[in-house]
Amino acid sequence: MTSISNNILTILNTKIYPGESKEIDFDVANLHTSSPINVPIIIERAKKPGPIVLFTAGIHGDEVNGVEIVRQLIASGINKPKIGTVICIPVINIFGFINLKREFPDGRDLNRVFPGSVDGSLASRVAHKLIHDIVPCVDCVIDFHTGGSGRYNAPQIRISKENRHLNELAKAFAAPFVLYSKNLNKSFRNSCYKLGKPMLLFEGGKSFHIDENITNHGINGAKRILKHLGMLNVKFTASKPKKDTVFINESRWQRASISGMFRATIAISSHVKKGEVLGNITDPYGKLNHEVKASNSGYIINVNESPIVYQGDALFHITTKLKR
Template sequence: MTSITNNVLTILNTKIYPGESKEIDFDVANLHTSSPINVPVIIERAKKPGPIVLFTAGIHGDEVNGVEIVRQLIAKGINKPKAGTIICIPVINIFGFINLKREFPDGRDLNRVFPGTSEGSLASRVAHKLMHEIVPIADYIIDFHTGGAGRFNAPQLRIMKENRSLNELAKVFGAPFVLYSKNLNKSFRNTCYKLGKPMLLFEGGKSFHIDESVTNHGVNGSKRVLQHLGMLSTKFNVSKPKKDTVFINESRWQRASHSGMFRASIGISSHVKKGDVLGHITDPYGKLNQAVKAPNTGYIINVNESPIVYQGDALFHISSKLKR
């Protein structure tokens, strides 16, 4: 049961009073060996009232860069607010994290089963418990993800264009890019949206990889948001982004015209012009050397770093229309 009464916060049947720190276990099921598995929920409350901010990561078990961002928020004490409450769940899909898998052991993608059910699949039960025991108490949510299948995402936020408050919060966060995208059905973001819970979804890096630059963008953006909400401790410095955020209305994927060995020659976040060479597809025998050219002018917001590609594979994600 989750509630806040007389400034006493109750999460997972545990009371947290102003000024208290608590670590609570978000337990759903044991391992198949009957060994218990704990998903820590780390809660820090200030004596002074204020917003409740929820930081989450690891909805996909292979997206370790997001886990690292939340870990740093905790390790550096950024999660200890001067006002309000900060809740951190560094690894939601602990089963996938243990097994180095994106999905749950039942093969389901947690981010496609929300809001879940109490008697459904393992993934569905985790989604249900998160939505009923944690999310209702949050005023703001920041959820951290990375690119999948060897594709490296430039640090970016994904929000719906029509939401004015999210647009303002995205400007405060200061990621290099904001990509306007619709909420996917049965996703965590869409379910929170239906509940009226503002969420910033951060994407950066790739699976099974921790990138220092991406991590820094995630940590610094979180600090800016907390400062904006009057929650960040005065001992932390907050720097302005080096560049203005680029807001992207539309984007497109550049796909491989041939199968073969792939090497990108353009860096992530680069601005390219139509016709620029972005990389090459070759074969192992020295007969094929196919240049991959930009179909339009725009920013490179995702690069496929896999050395082997098949015809039709996504190679680059390129902005096509910017917000004016």
């Protein structure tokens, strides 16, 4: 269970006192070989009371860039706050991470089984433990993700509309883009919302890949959040973003009209005009060269980097309506 009383934080029956550092095992099940798996929860508490922030990554085992962001927060000491508490869980889906698989061994997507069940599937049990034994004590959550299936996401924060607190946190994080999107049923974000725990979902890069630019955006955003909450250690500074954040009300996927070999020629995060050439679809025989042209003006917030595409595959995610 999780509780905080007299400024003593109790997580999974372990007490963490002000000014203390603790590493707690978030264990749910052994491997099929009976080998134990210890998923560390790294907790840093300042002597002075303050907010409790949870940084998570690795809900999908193939999204290693999110894991790298949280790893660097820990390795550099950014997770050691001036006030309050920082909790880091770098790899939630350790079973998928071991094999670089998105899902759990039971075939389930962890981000579609929340809030989980104590006697459900393996993924459901992990979700239940996270929601019932960790999240209740925190004040906000920053969850790091990447694009999947070869699709490269521009660094962006995803939040639901009409939430002033989330808007303030998103502005503080200052990612290049903020995409307003609905909370998906049975997702980690939706379960946090129901518990009244604000979550920023960071998306950037793609699966099976560590990208220095994306990592830097995630780390800088985390520092800005901690500064916004008065928690950032005096050893660190939170840099101002080079450009203002673009808030996106609506967007659409542009899909391939034919199958073939695909190469994008436009850079991620670029602003394009309707009719501008974004890439080419060719065949292996040198007979076909189809230009993919922007169906509307907007920012490119996702690019499909797969070399082979089929008719109907998503190629680009383009903004259609910005917040004014």
